[in-house]
Amino acid sequence: MKALFTLLAVFLLATSCNQNTGTEDTAQNSENTIDFKIPYEKFTLDNGLEVILHEDHSDPIVAVATMMHVGSNREKPGKTGFAHFFEHMSFNDSENVPVGANRKLIPEWGGQRNGGTWSDGTVYYEVVPKDAFEKILWIDSDRFGYMINTVTEAALEREKQVVKNEKRQRVDNSPYGYTDEIIRKNLYPEGHPYNWTVIGQLPDLQAATIDDVKEFYAQYYGAKNASLVIAGDIDIAKTKELVEKWFGEINRGPDVDPLEPMPVTLTESKYLYFEDTFAKLPELRMVFPTVEEYHPDTYALNILGNLLSGSKKAPLYQVLVEEKKLTPNVGSYQSSSELAGEFVLRVRANNAVDLDSVKIALDEGLKRFETNGVEDKDLKRIKAELETQLYQGVSTVLNKAFQLVQDNEFNGDPSYITQTANLTNAVTKEDVMRVYNKYIKGQNYVMTSVVPKGQLDLAVANSKEATVWVEEVKQDVAAEEVGQGEEADYEKTPSKYDRSEPPFGDMPLFQAPEIYKANLDNGLALYGIENNEVPLVQFEITIPGGHLLDSKEKSGVANLLGDLMMEGTATKTPAELEEAIGMLGASISFSSSNEDFRITGSCLSKNLEGTVALVKEMLLEPRWDSKEFSRLQQALETSLKGREAEPRSIASINYAKLLYGDDHIFGIPGSGTLETTAGISLEDLKAYYAMLSPENAKVHVVGDVSQAQAEKVFAALNTWKAPAPEMPSYILPESPKANTIYFIDVPDSKQSVLYIGKLALSAEDADFNNLEFANEVLGSGSSGMLTQTLRIEKGYTYGAYSGIATSKEVGPFYVITNVRANATLPSLEIIQDMLTNYGPNFSEKEVEITKNKILKDNTRAFESLGSKMGILRNISKYDKPLDYIEKDQEELISMTVADYKEIINKYLQEKEMIYVIVGDKSTQWDEVKKLGKPMIELDIHGNQL
Numbered sequence: 001m002k003a004l005f006t007l008l009a010v011f012l013l014a015t016s017c018n019q020n021t022g023t024e025d026t027a028q029n030s031e032n033t034i035d036f037k038i039p040y041e042k043f044t045l046d047n048g049l050e051v052i053l054h055e056d057h058s059d060p061i062v063a064v065a066t067m068m069h070v071g072s073n074r075e076k077p078g079k080t081g082f083a084h085f086f087e088h089m090s091f092n093d094s095e096n097v098p099v100g101a102n103r104k105l106i107p108e109w110g111g112q113r114n115g116g117t118w119s120d121g122t123v124y125y126e127v128v129p130k131d132a133f134e135k136i137l138w139i140d141s142d143r144f145g146y147m148i149n150t151v152t153e154a155a156l157e158r159e160k161q162v163v164k165n166e167k168r169q170r171v172d173n174s175p176y177g178y179t180d181e182i183i184r185k186n187l188y189p190e191g192h193p194y195n196w197t198v199i200g201q202l203p204d205l206q207a208a209t210i211d212d213v214k215e216f217y218a219q220y221y222g223a224k225n226a227s228l229v230i231a232g233d234i235d236i237a238k239t240k241e242l243v244e245k246w247f248g249e250i251n252r253g254p255d256v257d258p259l260e261p262m263p264v265t266l267t268e269s270k271y272l273y274f275e276d277t278f279a280k281l282p283e284l285r286m287v288f289p290t291v292e293e294y295h296p297d298t299y300a301l302n303i304l305g306n307l308l309s310g311s312k313k314a315p316l317y318q319v320l321v322e323e324k325k326l327t328p329n330v331g332s333y334q335s336s337s338e339l340a341g342e343f344v345l346r347v348r349a350n351n352a353v354d355l356d357s358v359k360i361a362l363d364e365g366l367k368r369f370e371t372n373g374v375e376d377k378d379l380k381r382i383k384a385e386l387e388t389q390l391y392q393g394v395s396t397v398l399n400k401a402f403q404l405v406q407d408n409e410f411n412g413d414p415s416y417i418t419q420t421a422n423l424t425n426a427v428t429k430e431d432v433m434r435v436y437n438k439y440i441k442g443q444n445y446v447m448t449s450v451v452p453k454g455q456l457d458l459a460v461a462n463s464k465e466a467t468v469w470v471e472e473v474k475q476d477v478a479a480e481e482v483g484q485g486e487e488a489d490y491e492k493t494p495s496k497y498d499r500s501e502p503p504f505g506d507m508p509l510f511q512a513p514e515i516y517k518a519n520l521d522n523g524l525a526l527y528g529i530e531n532n533e534v535p536l537v538q539f540e541i542t543i544p545g546g547h548l549l550d551s552k553e554k555s556g557v558a559n560l561l562g563d564l565m566m567e568g569t570a571t572k573t574p575a576e577l578e579e580a581i582g583m584l585g586a587s588i589s590f591s592s593s594n595e596d597f598r599i600t601g602s603c604l605s606k607n608l609e610g611t612v613a614l615v616k617e618m619l620l621e622p623r624w625d626s627k628e629f630s631r632l633q634q635a636l637e638t639s640l641k642g643r644e645a646e647p648r649s650i651a652s653i654n655y656a657k658l659l660y661g662d663d664h665i666f667g668i669p670g671s672g673t674l675e676t677t678a679g680i681s682l683e684d685l686k687a688y689y690a691m692l693s694p695e696n697a698k699v700h701v702v703g704d705v706s707q708a709q710a711e712k713v714f715a716a717l718n719t720w721k722a723p724a725p726e727m728p729s730y731i732l733p734e735s736p737k738a739n740t741i742y743f744i745d746v747p748d749s750k751q752s753v754l755y756i757g758k759l760a761l762s763a764e765d766a767d768f769n770n771l772e773f774a775n776e777v778l779g780s781g782s783s784g785m786l787t788q789t790l791r792i793e794k795g796y797t798y799g800a801y802s803g804i805a806t807s808k809e810v811g812p813f814y815v816i817t818n819v820r821a822n823a824t825l826p827s828l829e830i831i832q833d834m835l836t837n838y839g840p841n842f843s844e845k846e847v848e849i850t851k852n853k854i855l856k857d858n859t860r861a862f863e864s865l866g867s868k869m870g871i872l873r874n875i876s877k878y879d880k881p882l883d884y885i886e887k888d889q890e891e892l893i894s895m896t897v898a899d900y901k902e903i904i905n906k907y908l909q910e911k912e913m914i915y916v917i918v919g920d921k922s923t924q925w926d927e928v929k930k931l932g933k934p935m936i937e938l939d940i941h942g943n944q945l
Contacts, residue, residue: 038400040414041236047252048224051243052404052414054231056397058533060508061860062133062232064140065125065401067409069256070220072200073119073193073339078207081163081200084117085208086216088159090124091115093150094142095492096499100792102139107783108849109135110856118198120338121409127398129859130233131505137246138502144226145250146499148217149490151210160205161795161820167199168750169798169818172471175279175645176348176450182466183287186270187342187446192262194340201469222253229405229414232397233508245497261292262339266444272466273449273459277748280645281638282451282458283348284355286362290334290341290439294411299424300431301334301343301439306382307432308332308345308369311582312575315372316345316365321631324361326353328635338410343439350638355449355460370441374429377579383425384585388604390421391534396864452645471750510858510889513868515875515882516707521718524694527872528701528710531865537608537703538865541599541615541717542873544696546592547670548728548809549688554680555665556636556672558592561685563632565590568623577618586611588618594670595808596877597692602865605704612713620720622689629682640674644940647746647753648818651918654942655755658742658914659812661733666809673941695724700872702865732759732810738912741928741935745921752824752919756831757814760907763806763878769888770903771804771813773895776850778802778838779815783853785838786815789830796823800831808877813908821920825927828917832910832931839904847897854892858885 040054072083091102098105106113111128124143126136171177181197188195228247230239266289291297309316309332316330331346347358394400407416448466449459518526524541550557566589568574581588586603588611599619603611643649653669660667668676694717701710738758761768779786779802786800797819805811815835819827862868862885874880881887917928921937929935937945 038394038404038415040404042408042414043240045223045244045248047248047250048222049247049250050227050408051247052227052229052408053234053236053239054229054397054400054404055234055236056231056400057233059397059860059863060130060233061127061397061863062130062136062230062234063125063127063398063401064136065123065229065398065405066140066144066226067229067405068122068220068226069120069409070122070225071118071120072196072198073259073337074220075193075196075200077191077196078204079212080196080204081198082204082208082212082216083122084198084200085159085163085205086213087115087117087122087124088163089151089155089213090143090147092147092155092159093487094147095149095490096146097139097142097501099487100788102143103782103792104788105783106136106139107781107857108853110853110859111136112860113782118337119194123402123405125398125401127232127860129508129856131507132856133234133505134242134502135504137242138499141246141250142499144221144247145223146493148214148221149493150488151213152486152488153210154486156208156210156213158793158795160208162791162798163199163205164202165751165796165818165820166798167202168471168820171197171199172750173278173647173818175276175642176283177278178274178276178468179283179285179448179450181468182272182274182448183285183446186272186466187266187287187289188264188340192264193259194337202471203469219254220256222256223247223250224252225256227405227409229401229408231401231404249495249497259339261295263291264289264340266446269444270446271449271460271463272447273451273456273463274466274468275453275456276450277453278645278647278746279450279452281348281351281642282353282355282358282449282455283346284358284362284450284460285347285448286345286445287447288343288440288443288445290343291336292339292341293336295336295341296423297435297438298334298336298341299420300427300435301336301341302424303379303382303427304432304436304440305333305343307374307378308365311378311381312578313378315368316362319365319368320347320358320361324357325631325634326350326358326361328631328638348638348642350634351641352455352458354458355451359447359460366440369436374432376429379427379429381579381582385582386424386585388536388585388587388602391536391604392602395534395536507856508859510855510862510885512883512885513862513871515872517882518707518711520694520699520711520715522694522721524697524699524714524717524720525876526699526701526710526714527876528705528707529868529872530704530706531702531868532704535605535704536602536865537605537701537705538602538869539600539612539699539701540869540873542698542700542876543597543599543692543694544595544727545691545725546596547594548665549691549725550665550670550672552663552665552668553676554672554684555668555670555676557680557684557688558597559671560632560636560677560680561688562590562592562597563636564625564629564685565618565622567625567628567632569617570621570623572617572623574623574625574628577614580614581611584610584614586614588615590618592670594666608705608709609713612716616716616720619692619717624682624686626682629685633677633680636671636677637674640671640677647749647751647918650744650746650940651753651755651916654742654744654938654940655757655812655814655914655916657942658737658916659733659757659759664730664732665728666730690722691725693722693724694720695722698876700869700876702868702872730809738914739933741915741917741931741933742938743921743925743928743935744916744918744938744940746918746940747920747922749918749920750821751818752821752827752917752924754817754819754824754827754831755814755916756835756913757802757812758913759810760804760813762808762810764808767903767906768804769891770895770899771907773850773854773892774842774900774903774908775802775804775813776853777842777846778834780853785834786817786831789834790817790819790827794823794826794830796820796827821923824917824919824924825930828915828928828931835908835910835913838908839901842897842900842904844897847895847900850900851892851895855889858889
């Protein structure tokens with residue numbers, strides 16, 4: 001979650017603000033005038049809760065965000081992870097809301113909801129159709145002010161398992177997952193609030209008691225310690241009344257004293273190493289202590305991070321990537337928190353690279369920066385890029401809510417982004433060199449060498465072993481078997497208002513955006529949606545083919561071509577092209593998916609013509625740089641080697657291989673394998689490039705551009721001419737092995753990754769919509785049966801979902817989850833039973849839930865420019881009518897219980913499915929055998945053992 005708010009804090013741009021108006025207003029910098037405002041109204045309730053309202057009628061949706069000024073920095077040693085754990089507990093129950101309603105009802109109302117905790121704070125947020133607005137105020141205020149009396153021992157123990165599974169998934173079972181813990185322990189002294197990780201230690205979580213929960217709530221969950229933002233399709237006056245009703249009686253709580261900045265210094269540099277069971281590649285990080293958020297030096301440090309590694313001209317990139325070929329990329333960035341900050345250099349090296357050589361190269365790159373200094377052109381490029389980021393960061397009501405609430409809670413000013421922008425714009429070359437000399441040059445740091453197990457020779461010399469607590473996988477742990485338990489017995493808190501569930505408001509009707517369609521002279525079809533809310537444009541050129549046009553022997557050509565097309569043009573070096581894109585504040589990418597080759601772009605509307613001109617040059621005048629091709633091959637090899645360390649990737653790749661078989665191209669990953677990519681040549685990429693044709697290609701454009709403007713701009717592509725290739729066709733396996741378990745051993749895994757399913761149908765099939773509708777109750781989101789049972793009821797997992805892949809080729813139905821290792825068998829039994837009985841048990845209740853959930857979700861599902869792009873993609877690829885969403889809704893409304901049962905029976909028969917399990921064989925093989933299905937062991941590459 002910290003990364004989210006770090007990103008929000010970096011919407012840095014030349015702006016100015018009239019502080020008296022309560023509006024964020026950018027004015028003129030040295031290059032541009034930016035007309036940007038987020039109007040808001042701020043007031044404070046009698047209980048101290050600060051409320052910010054933003055009215056936006058672009059879509060019939062409302063976002064609510066409540067931010068608490070409490071994160072892991074308020075914890076005590078021995079009770080680490082508690083702020084994050086309490087966030088989980090807050091979603092379980094409250095006095096006036098049914099048990100589990102928060103996670104279940106909000107998605108059924110067509111909304112989304114979640115929360116997050118980082119070092120300094122906790123946020124809860126929801127986005128719903130406007131008819132559920134008061135319901136959200138009811139459910140959110142009850143969670144905030146009326147949950148503590150409902151906490152039970154059973155709920156406490158169940159949520160412990162969920163949080164522990166989250167840690168296993170994100171930390172214990174993840175390559176480099178322990179690095180953050182190592183750095184924190186060694187950068188911050190004992191007793192410093194950043195000495196431990198946000199998620200904490202499993203023994204601390206297991207020891208948490210109800211008294212701990214109540215003490216934490218009483219100390220930090222008062223109204224005075226929070227900010228509430230409501231943004232979207234609201235009426236300000238009416239909303240003030242509703243906020244007073246639902247939030248005004250929440251207990252004020254004790255004063256929470258602000259924490260003063262606690263920056264740290266190091267008396268010496270610390271070199272540490274760690275052998276990582278899951279890592280396949282060596283990684284080095286250097287972390288320098290710097291300054292806290294809102295400190296004046298953060299703005300120059302942010303720019304320093306970009307200058308050191310953020311372009312092909314950057315000194316660290318030049319030395320480590322281009323000259324010494326030690327790594328595919330290098331990262332450098334400032335990370336500021338409330339109390340302190342860090343400047344990070346991060347390199348994940350190529351396979352078997354000695355990290356001593358990486359350290360030497362980093363030193364060389366920094367020395368080069370000292371010698372060459374900062375160019376004016378680079379500062380100008382960064383500011384152009386940041387201008388686009390600003391608008392992208394506030395292009396949805398939820399992002400606007402995040403921005404307002406973050407700056408209000410942590411700096412007392414919802415419009416502080418404007419001050420951040422001004423301070424960034426004021427950064428000079430001298431400022432950048434000053435902070436470099438002050439915080440980096442000659443300063444002490446913490447350095448970590450994380451190396452694959454058994455490869456200690458790759459660690460930096462004279463490093464000391466880092467110690468972390470590693471969980472032992474055990475079977476039959478009684479403390480981890482939890483259940484729903486009894487509801488708490490308590491007296492409701494008195495209120496002068498009726499705190500029962502309010503009714504829905506008037507249901508908003510989804511209105512499809514107006515779509516235009518045209519054809520360019522070369523046969524390229526143009527589809528567009530005009531949207532003028534922010535001065536942004538997103539576009540993509542979709543060319544049929546993608547991985548489908550790869551040969552099985554050299555799978556990965558299309559993917560590698562996409563990378564190479566970004567490396568310069570006939571008249572521009574890679575660095576010159578990157579600079580040209582950056583000066584426009586644009587982004588451009590070439591990529592390949594299973595069935596398409598795509599060129600995507602985004603920019604300010606004023607820069608669309610220039611951005612498309614660059615796309616044309618890149619497309620029609622490729623550079624074919626052999627040096628860059630060799631570098632990209634090495635980077636791909638590193639990436640593919642790293643993928644072997646990721647249990648979920650192992651499961652996903654082998655699931656596809658088993659379903660599609662050895663003779664189908666989709667049985668091989670689109671990025672290829674180490675074997676298929678080893679022999680790819682530059683001539684192979686040129687041969688694929690010759691097949692890129694405009695004849696069946698489509699342009700999709702969304703944003704602040706009219707049809708006439710779009711036709712004029714994209715007419716520049718009329719000179720692109722090439723015949724369309726014949727698309728290959730593949731025969732699907734007649735009968736892939738069904739009702740079989742495929743087990744892949746990853747020793748010491750703290751979780752088992754489960755992929756379950758079968759090939760189902762093509763997105764062009766008339767049944768596709770109906771099958772998607774039928775899956776909604778089973779596994780779509782947190783309200784689905786899978787998550788409700790495996791996470792909410794049992795605490796076996798952090799999440800469990802099901803769905804149907806969307807493609808012209810027959811795509812798979814899948815159930816996916818990561819469960820704690822010693823819950824593998826009971827999880828499989830639950831999923832097996834659920835799939836077996838899903839059709840027979842489907843009733844009118846599920847029909848109504850499905851209908852309401854999808855219809856209401858549509859009111860917010862197409863808000864962003866990206867989601868509008870998805871509408872155009874569906875229309876053009878699958879030949880859907882322009883009003884297909886309304887027609888799909890009509891189809892949904894007409895479906896009966898019998899229709900659902902028929903579609904489930906046709907496509908979701910459990911006995912026809914395969915089970916792929918990636919986990920610890922030593923503890924789980926014998927357990928999984930109890931499921932009674934045939935078992936086959938595979939290696940990580942899918943070879944039978």
